[in-house]
Amino acid sequence: MITGTPKPIDDVLEMLEPYNKVVVAGCFGCVTVCRVGGEKEVQVLASTLRLAREAKGNIIEIKEVCLERQCDPEYLEQLRPYVEDYQAVLSIACGAGIQFVAEKFTKTPVMPGINTGFLGVTERQGEWAERCQGCGDCVLHLTGGICPVSRCAKSLFHGPCGGSAKGICEVSPEVACGWQLIIDRLKSLNQMDRYGKLIPYKGWNTSRDGGPRRITREDMTQ
Amino acid sequence: MLPCTGRIEEALILQAFEGGADGVMVVGCLEGDCHYISGNLRARARVERVAHILESIGIGNERVRMYNLSAGEGAKFAAYANEFSDHIEQLGPSLINLARSKARKPESVLEEA
Numbered sequence: 642m643i644t645g646t647p648k649p650i651d652d653v654l655e656m657l658e659p660y661n662k663v664v665v666a667g668c669f670g671c672v673t674v675c676r677v678g679g680e681k682e683v684q685v686l687a688s689t690l691r692l693a694r695e696a697k698g699n700i701i702e703i704k705e706v707c708l709e710r711q712c713d714p715e716y717l718e719q720l721r722p723y724v725e726d727y728q729a730v731l732s733i734a735c736g737a738g739i740q741f742v743a744e745k746f747t748k749t750p751v752m753p754g755i756n757t758g759f760l761g762v763t764e765r766q767g768e769w770a771e772r773c774q775g776c777g778d779c780v781l782h783l784t785g786g787i788c789p790v791s792r793c794a795k796s797l798f799h800g801p802c803g804g805s806a807k808g809i810c811e812v813s814p815e816v817a818c819g820w821q822l823i824i825d826r827l828k829s830l831n832q833m834d835r836y837g838k839l840i841p842y843k844g845w846n847t848s849r850d851g852g853p854r855r856i857t858r859e860d861m862t863q
Numbered sequence: 864m865l866p867c868t869g870r871i872e873e874a875l876i877l878q879a880f881e882g883g884a885d886g887v888m889v890v891g892c893l894e895g896d897c898h899y900i901s902g903n904l905r906a907r908a909r910v911e912r913v914a915h916i917l918e919s920i921g922i923g924n925e926r927v928r929m930y931n932l933s934a935g936e937g938a939k940f941a942a943y944a945n946e947f948s949d950h951i952e953q954l955g956p957s958l959i960n961l962a963r964s965k966a967r968k969p970e971s972v973l974e975e976a
Binding site for chain 1: 872877962963
């Protein structure tokens, strides 16, 4: 899922300072699962903003909405009736959703209520960790299902660097060495023959180095 | 109606403040004695989150508290209720209620005139 963290409330209040009638829009997708932008978070944020503004004698009217997804045009249309009557939208979807709202409703300022994080997993309740950087050329079949791009701090492809010590990465004592994980996994799978095999250079043009990416499925666009 | 404090959401407590409450006390069963296993522990975590929110917007984290007692402790409930009520009276009206009474004042002046 796409993860995120709430923006500090002071930052949000500052963004909304010029407005007194706003929509707070959540998303039932990834941000609901990581507890940062779903229906409950919309309610809490809206209440918090109303209280903070009223405490300063500057009342704000808030429409609380939660869309199935903010990254699909059909669902975004559900925002239209509100967007026209309100001065701004505070979206607590991921960065993709926030931008799509801004693209769709060009005359209304759209602001982010969260900081979007990474593609990750729920390791345990309340704890999420990165697993994928969307490089566009997956090698998980070669590396025991553990990604050298996202799990190695340097995104190395042919084993650990000198900063790996006792399975820990030098960037932080809390970060496991991605390559140690890969080697341990390959050993347990009896696939160590794959370790050390030269992998052809990775074409990063399928990743961010190729600029903003697009997927077109001809079979679906007709 | 709440069957268990575990059903309390952060938004519900915040709405009480929006509704004009100067303080909110959440009373759950004794820890380790929840019929739903961890309802009161979840409630405590939520109360703490609300306290953090209230602090971050200047209303103050002292205006919401969680108490635990068993259903048979009527006298203790009364004591907790009195304690919390005294505590809120000492704190005085919340910023929300101060802002509301300030906003109402001009009208009452007009009425008197």
